[in-house]
Amino acid sequence: xxxxxxxxxxxxxxxxxxxxxxxxxxxxxxxxxxxxxxxxxxxxxxxxxxxxxxxxxxxxxxxxxxxxxxxxxxxxxxxxxxxxxxxxxxxxxxxxxxxxxxxxxxxxxxxxxxxxxxxxxxxxxxxxxxxxxxxxxxxxxxxxxxxxxxxxxxxxxxxxxxxxxxxxxxxxxxxxxxxxxxxxxxxxxxxxxxxxxxxxxxxxxxxxxxxxxxxxxxxxxxxxxxxxxxxxxxxxxxxxxxxxxxxxxxxxxxxxxxxxxxxxxxxxxxxxxxxxxxxxxxxxxxxxxxxxxxxxxxxxxxxxxxxxxxxxxxxxxxxxxxxxxxxxxxxxxxxxxxxxxxxxxxxxxxxxxxxxxxxxxxxx
Numbered sequence: 001x002x003x004x005x006x007x008x009x010x011x012x013x014x015x016x017x018x019x020x021x022x023x024x025x026x027x028x029x030x031x032x033x034x035x036x037x038x039x040x041x042x043x044x045x046x047x048x049x050x051x052x053x054x055x056x057x058x059x060x061x062x063x064x065x066x067x068x069x070x071x072x073x074x075x076x077x078x079x080x081x082x083x084x085x086x087x088x089x090x091x092x093x094x095x096x097x098x099x100x101x102x103x104x105x106x107x108x109x110x111x112x113x114x115x116x117x118x119x120x121x122x123x124x125x126x127x128x129x130x131x132x133x134x135x136x137x138x139x140x141x142x143x144x145x146x147x148x149x150x151x152x153x154x155x156x157x158x159x160x161x162x163x164x165x166x167x168x169x170x171x172x173x174x175x176x177x178x179x180x181x182x183x184x185x186x187x188x189x190x191x192x193x194x195x196x197x198x199x200x201x202x203x204x205x206x207x208x209x210x211x212x213x214x215x216x217x218x219x220x221x222x223x224x225x226x227x228x229x230x231x232x233x234x235x236x237x238x239x240x241x242x243x244x245x246x247x248x249x250x251x252x253x254x255x256x257x258x259x260x261x262x263x264x265x266x267x268x269x270x271x272x273x274x275x276x277x278x279x280x281x282x283x284x285x286x287x288x289x290x291x292x293x294x295x296x297x298x299x300x301x302x303x304x305x306x307x308x309x310x311x312x313x314x315x316x317x318x319x320x321x322x323x324x325x326x327x328x329x330x331x332x333x334x335x336x337x338x339x340x341x342x343x344x345x346x347x348x349x350x351x352x353x354x355x356x357x358x359x360x361x362x363x364x
Contacts, residue, residue, distance in 0.1 A: 020118045024304045025296065027231050031238065034292030037114050044128050045288040048109050052102045053283040060095045061276040065269075097147065099283060100193075104143035104200050106291035108132060111201035112345070114295045119312065121345060131345065132204050141210045142203045146196045153188035157181040194229050195221050201298035205349040220301040228297055235293040242289070243282040251278025302349075312348065 020033040038045045112131030116123050132139065161177040199217035202208055208216060221228060255271050302308040 020114060020296065020299075022118055022120070022309050024309075025300045027227075027234060030231060030293055030296040030300060031234065033114070033296050034235075034289050037110065037117060037292045038288050040117065041113055041123060044113060044123070045110060045292075046284060048128070049106060049287045050280070050284045052106055053280050053287055056098045056102045057095075057276050057279040057283060060091070060098055060279070061272055063094060064091045065272060095279075097151070099287075101143055101147050102283070103287060103290045103294070104146055104197070105139065106287050107197075107294040108135075108139040108143070108200045108204045110288060110291045111204045111295040111298070114292060115205055115299065115349065116345065118299055119348065135204050135207060138203050138208075138210055138213075139200065142199050142213050145210055145214060146193065146199060149196060150189045150193040153192050154185040157185040157188065190229075191225075194225060194232060197228070197232070197294055198298040198301065201295045205298075205346065207346060207350060220298065220305060224301065224304075231293060231297060235290055239286045239290055243286040247282035247285060248278050251275065251281070306351075308349075 020036060021029060025033065109128060109132050113123060113128045116127070158178075158181045161174060161181050164174040164177055196214055196217045198220050199210075199213035202216045202220075203210065203213035206213070206216065251274055255274050258270065258274075299308075303310075
C-alpha cells in the first residue's frame with residue numbers, strides 16, 4: 001500500500017526514515033539535507049572528510065613553509081609571515097584551489113550516500129566506498145577537468161595584462177587590460193564552475209565518462225544556472241561562518257598567545273602546525289556540507305528536469321524492493337550478491353542503456 005511519500009511500502013521494503021525528501025527540493029531543504037546526511041552517517045562522511053582535508057591542508061602547509069624559503073627557517077617570525085601580503089595571497093589562492101578540488105572529490109564520494117538516503121535504501125559499512133570505487137579514477141579526472149576549465153577561464157582574459165607587462169608597455173595599457181581582464185576572468189570562472197559542478201555526482205551515479213559527465217552537467221544546468229549559483233552562494237556563506245568564525249578562531253587565539261611574539265624557525269613551525277590543525281578541523285566539518293549540497297543539487301535537477309522521483313514511483317514498488325529484485329535475479333544466475341546490490345542501486349540512476357551482464361545472458 002502506498003505510504004505518505006508515494007512509495008509502495010510492502011513487506012520487502014526497508015523502513016528507513018529519510019533525512020532527504022524524495023521530491024524536488026527547495027534551497028533550504030537542500031541545505032538541511034546536507035546537514036542531515038552528515039548527522040545520520042557521521043562515521044562515513046566525517047571519516048572521508050578528515051582524510052581528504054588532512055591531505056589538502058598538510059600539502060598547503062608544506063607549500064607555505066617552503067614558499068618563503070630559507071628566510072622562514074632563519075629570520076622570519078610568525079608576525080612577519082602574516083604581514084607578508086604577497087606570500088599570503090599566493091598561499092591563500094593555492095589553498096582555495098586545493099580546497100575546491102577536495103569539495104568536488106567529496107561530492108562524488110557523498111553522492112552514493114545521499115542517493116541511498118534519498119530513495120530510502122540502507123547504507124552498509126563501507127558501502128559508499130564500494131559504490132564510488134569503480135569510478136574513482138574518472139571522479140578524480142572529472143574534478144580536475146572542472147577545476148582546469150574554471151581556472152583556465154580565469155587566466156585567459158588576464159593574458160593581455162601579463163603580455164603588456166612582459167614587453168614593458170605603457171602602464172596605462174596594462175592598467176586597462178587588468179581592469180577589464182580580471183573581472184571578466186572571474187566571471188567566466190564562476191560561470192563555468194557552476195555550469196560543470198554537477199558532473200561530479202553524475203560520473204559516479206550514472207557511470208559516465210569524464211566528457212560524458214561534463215555534457216550531462218551542462219544539460220542538467222540548462223535554464224537553472226542562477227538557482228544553482230544562489231544555492232552554492234548560500235552554502236558558501238554557511239561555510240565561511242562555520243569554518244572560520246565558529247571553528248578557526250580558537251586556533252588563531254592559540255597562535256597569538258603562544259607564538260605571537262616568538263621568533264625563529266621553531267616558532268614558525270609551531271604556529272604553522274597550530275594553523276594546520278585548525279584548518280583540518282574546520283574543513284573536515286564544512287567539506288561534507290558543501291559536497292552534500294552539490295550532490296543534492298544534482299539529484300534535485302534529476303527530479304525537476306526528468307521526473308526521476310515520478311519514474312521510480314511509477315514502478316509501483318519501493319527502491320529497496322527494486323534493487324532487492326535485481327540482486328535476487330543476479331544471485332540466481334550465480335553473480336555475487338554484494339556486487340548485484342551495488343549494480344541495482346546504480347541502475348536506478350543511469351540514463352543510458354545498461355550493458356549486458358555476461359553471467360545472465362540478458363541485456364536489461
